[in-house]
Amino acid sequence: MSNILIIDDEKAIRKTLCEILSYEGYKIEEAGDGEEGLKKFKEKAYDVVLCDIKMPKLDGIEFLDKAREANSDVPVIMISGHGTIETAVEAVKKGAYDYISKPPDLNRLLITIRNAMDKNNLVTETKVLKRKVSKVEEMIGESAPIVKIKETIDKVAPTDARILVTGENGVGKELVARWVHEKSNRASGPLVEVNCAAIPSELIESELFGHEKGSFTSAVKQRIGKFEQAHGGTLFLDEIGDMSLSAQAKVLRALQEGKITRVGGDKDISVDVRVIAATNKDLLKEVDEKNFRLDLYHRLSVIIIHVPSLNDRREDIPLLVDKFLADICADYGIPKKGIDKEALDALKQHNWTGNIRELRNVVERLIILSGKTIISEDVHAYVIPKR
Secondary structure, eight states: OOOOEOOOOHHHHHHHHHHHHHHHOEEEEESSHHHHHHHHHSSSSEEEEEEEESSSSSSSHHHHHHHHHTTTTTOOOEEEESHHHHHHHHHHHHHHHHESSSSOOOHHHHHHHHHHHHHHHHHHHHHHHHHHSSSOOOOOSSSSHHHHHHHHHHHHTTSOOOOOEEEOSSSOHHHHHHHHHOOOOOOOOEEEEEEGGGGGTHHHHHHOOOTTSSTTTTTSOBBBHHHTTTTTTTEEEGGGGGGGGGOOOOOOHHHHHHHEBBTOOOOOOOOOOEEEEEESSSSHHHHHEEEEEEEHHHHHHHHEEEEEGGGGGGGGHHOOOOOOHHHHHHHHSSSOOOEEEHHHHHHHSOOOOTTTHHHHHHHHHHHHSSHHHHHHHHHHHTSSSSO
């Protein structure tokens, strides 16, 4: 049910509008002056605001200015019995969705409210889509390790040097790979990602190098592998420590010779690919245990970028929380929630075993379960669920 806030110092007008809009299925809240209306506006999410212009304490134009500062996405429809063309123009210039004279025409009012809500929904959807289709998320952090990573990316991205990104699960290794690609000379080419841990060992070679029709039972047609798909761009091999030894041998050949052979084929295919690999394992330990080829390790680790755990960069937590609050609240179409210092301090003290991925999930949980401002009691209640 859509929420509408009516701000008007005339009780009779509020009552009439309330009855009409409630009948149409809207949930209505009232305020008798601009100050009360602004307080409610900041405390709760509304889909549309109907606001009188001539009011005590805080008039409609002043309310509009402050409301736009608090949340510019909520459409505000100005209504007045004392207005002029100049007043209407001023209100629209300041960001009002529309201006309606008193007494309002019922049909026009309902159509304006419906159109305002449609526009608001489109604005929210557009913001979400823009963020989803944007090439690379921002790398958040001002801690020394993150500053060093950014400097390293700036240096190595323009080259074709192969990069090995290390770090625990959830620290953002894939984001490093995307930034290297974005800042490289291959940015106009494809970035192809492969999660080696998610592909069965018997299928990894077909996934990477492709296969010819009939090369095995389910090969009903030719398949182009990830190396060919990434030609002219970047291939990101995530969790490469889980790759089978037979696939490692073929990857090594591709890196040495710039050629691959499809499964079931006998033709060499040249590929121009920059490879970025990532792992949460100690590959040298895997080499000692005969699970990973030493020669492939040396081929992949021309540049090593280690992404620290969130526990090793706690000073970045406030920046990350602020970013997640903005993004998630925008996805939900609600005003950005605040968080007090004690709550942030509590989050900084938490043991983040899931790193940034866990922090984002926690922030989403707090947004859903907390009030307008997240407080330390919320963190203690919801961050570590009771068993």
